[in-house]
Amino acid sequence: MSLSDTLGNPVDVRPQGQSFHITYADDEVAGRADFRDTDGERLFFHTEVEEQYGGRGLASTLLDAALAATAADGLTVVAVCPFVKARLEKDAGPxxxxxPSPDDLTWLRRHL
Structure with missing residues (x-):
């Protein structure tokens, strides 16, 4: 699927270590969604778009792609990040x- 920002510029979302990165054609990272995987679950704990790229819909594009990839991997999302939680409460899709439980937060602190 072809992705773009709200200005029509093409972007790409791909996993990079324990994050999903959203980049432009020059491979400059414009934002990321950080996670940790454990026991069939993916804990998303931080989503950020660089200030100079704000207002282009990148956070939503990034998160939609990251959540789709997570669903395709058969993992349950644990929404530690407030942005992720708000997005899923609005429309979780597939x-x-x-x-998160208190135990999830304790586990995450130990693994950051």
């Missing part, structure tokens, strides 16, 4: 998700 994503299986849940809110």
């Amino acid at each position: 994503v299986t998700w849940r809110k």
